[in-house]
Amino acid sequence: MKVLMLGLDGATFTLLDPLVRSGVMPYLGSVIENGVRANLMSTRNPLTPPAWTSMTTGRRPEAHGIYDFLRPVTMKDGGVFLKVNDFRDNHCEPLWSIVNRGGKRATSLNFYGMSPPPQIDGYIISGFVPWRHLKHGTHPKSLFDDVRAMPEFDYRDLGMDISEEKKCVQGLHDGEHVDWIELQDRRDTAWAQLTAHLLTTDPTELTAVVLDGPDKVQHLFWRFVDPELMKGDDDTWYHQIRAVCLDYYRGLDRNIQKMMEAAGPDTDVILCSDHGFGPTTEIFYVNEWLARAGYLTWSNAAEDDSVGQLTADKIKDHLGMIQWQATKAFCPTPSSNAIYIKKDLGSGNGVKEDEYLDFVLKLQRELLELRDPANGEKIVLGADLNKLRGTSFVEPCPDITLRLRDGGFVSILKSSEIVTQRPEPDGTHRPAGIFIGHGPSFRKGGSIEALNLLDVAPLILTLLDLPVPSDFEGRLPTEALADKREAVTGGATQSHHVAEEDRDEPSEEEREALMKQLKILGYMD
Numbered sequence: 224m225k226v227l228m229l230g231l232d233g234a235t236f237t238l239l240d241p242l243v244r245s246g247v248m249p250y251l252g253s254v255i256e257n258g259v260r261a262n263l264m265s266t267r268n269p270l271t272p273p274a275w276t277s278m279t280t281g282r283r284p285e286a287h288g289i290y291d292f293l294r295p296v297t298m299k300d301g302g303v304f305l306k307v308n309d310f311r312d313n314h315c316e317p318l319w320s321i322v323n324r325g326g327k328r329a330t331s332l333n334f335y336g337m338s339p340p341p342q343i344d345g346y347i348i349s350g351f352v353p354w355r356h357l358k359h360g361t362h363p364k365s366l367f368d369d370v371r372a373m374p375e376f377d378y379r380d381l382g383m384d385i386s387e388e389k390k391c392v393q394g395l396h397d398g399e400h401v402d403w404i405e406l407q408d409r410r411d412t413a414w415a416q417l418t419a420h421l422l423t424t425d426p427t428e429l430t431a432v433v434l435d436g437p438d439k440v441q442h443l444f445w446r447f448v449d450p451e452l453m454k455g456d457d458d459t460w461y462h463q464i465r466a467v468c469l470d471y472y473r474g475l476d477r478n479i480q481k482m483m484e485a486a487g488p489d490t491d492v493i494l495c496s497d498h499g500f501g502p503t504t505e506i507f508y509v510n511e512w513l514a515r516a517g518y519l520t521w522s523n524a525a526e527d528d529s530v531g532q533l534t535a536d537k538i539k540d541h542l543g544m545i546q547w548q549a550t551k552a553f554c555p556t557p558s559s560n561a562i563y564i565k566k567d568l569g570s571g572n573g574v575k576e577d578e579y580l581d582f583v584l585k586l587q588r589e590l591l592e593l594r595d596p597a598n599g600e601k602i603v604l605g606a607d608l609n610k611l612r613g614t615s616f617v618e619p620c621p622d623i624t625l626r627l628r629d630g631g632f633v634s635i636l637k638s639s640e641i642v643t644q645r646p647e648p649d650g651t652h653r654p655a656g657i658f659i660g661h662g663p664s665f666r667k668g669g670s671i672e673a674l675n676l677l678d679v680a681p682l683i684l685t686l687l688d689l690p691v692p693s694d695f696e697g698r699l700p701t702e703a704l705a706d707k708r709e710a711v712t713g714g715a716t717q718s719h720h721v722a723e724e725d726r727d728e729p730s731e732e733e734r735e736a737l738m739k740q741l742k743i744l745g746y747m748d
């Protein structure tokens with residue numbers, strides 16, 4: 224029995240259902256009709272790094288330690304800087320290794336944070352790697368040479384090509400957005416071709432792949448694809464762009480078909496996404512609010528966010544915008560949607576351990592009481608305290624995770640206002656992703672109650688006739704299966720920790736490429 228896990232980053236039924244109904248994605252339509260579907264609820268902060276890491280380790284972010292693309296590190300002098308997360312920061316065992324320990328092989332393609340790759344029996348190419356560094360993110364190394372020699376696609380399309388993407392995005396209003404959308408189709412197609420190639424030449428028991436195109440297209444072009452935001456026929460430019468976006472989804476449909484046909488009808492297929500998507504219309508300046516409430520002090524280098532934009536260079540230095548010795552709480556990145564409390568670990572500034580609980584509860588209360596000056600409505604709908612969930616005082620994890628009324632990401636910039644409107648609606652993440660089970664083990668037709676993305680790992684192991692580790696935090700969704708089946712629990716996962724002093728940081732080039740990618744996706748506003 225084989226399993227194919229097809230990850231569609233950011234896919235949401237609110238978009239896919241209308242695309243199926245209008246005939247843009249006929250293959251997906253038949254998969255849904257012959258399979259079982261559910262919403263798949265994401266991690267507390269519905270973001271690519273924590274969500275895929277939780278889905279593929281069966282553990283919450285509090286266990287694996289991946290909350291964001293970057294993590295703030297407090298220095299001895301009380302200053303803070305940002306480090307890039309990679310596989311060495313993931314404390315939990317990935318599915319690929321668990322499958323190996325059960326005597327089976329696995330393939331993992333384009334998952335966030337799989338570089339440097341673990342030495343598994345099977346294949347890994349990490350996602351979010353610049354193409355120049357792709358070999359470092361590939362295991363075994365011979366796979367890289369095979370991939371480079373493949374005639375069906377240019378191997379560079381598997382990696383990030385920032386110069387290419389940046390060129391397209393800079394010209395976003397000059398007609399080059401078409402190139403950018405087509406680039407996403409080309410990248411997805413390269414991954415789909417490689418997946419189909421491995422499925423036919425050397426299939427492993429588990430094959431898992433992520434296509435990240437949907438997330439990227441939706442971040443930049445949400446208002447062109449959301450049926451709710453559709454403009455009238457007289458706006459020809461709008462409808463031209465919309466047509467190019469629809470072509471992207473036609474290509475996505477073909478890519479899904481290509482991989483599922485290569486896997487064959489006897490394979491159980493799980494189509495899933497790490498989070499959903501929706502519109503965002505406003506910007507909440509969380510650090511500005513913290514400054515006005517007396518928790519954060521801007522440095523003289525800080526400038527007002529006059530245009531609502533933050534360049535990659537600026538984010539590199541943006542921590543210089545904060546005067547650390549006079550700051551007790553801050554938000555390090557928009558994508559974190561979180562407040563970190565600066566702890567006094569001996570520097571003499573920050574919050575001490577015995578003051579912590581009172582401090583964080585007061586801050587939480589003030590956030591939840593925060594009102595929009597314009598209409599008196601609440602801006603923050605949720606402010607979850609992560610520290611009360613078993614992580615220690617010193618552990619570098621977000622202290623308060625925010626859920627905004629707008630569903631969007633915060634801005635970390637200085638501003639003349641706490642909340643402003645975006646000129647046009649943008650795409651942003653939502654908690655409800657997609658789950659579709661298709662194949663011999665799944666029910667045929669119908670939908671079931673929402674699942675949690677932590678349920679995917681126990682499902683995959685059960686489909687492979689492997690025991691589910693006792694420390695997994697999800698459950699086996701038996702209601703998705705055609706026959707009554709119970710999970711066999713056995714053993715625990717193997718955690719791994721890499722000491723800070725034993726590791727090299729990702730190269731400056733990799734760091735810069737990641738920053739620019741985040742900028743393009745709108746994570747730096």
Ligand SMILES: [Zn+2]
Pocket residue numbers: 232233270271272438497498
């Ligand atoms: Zn994502």
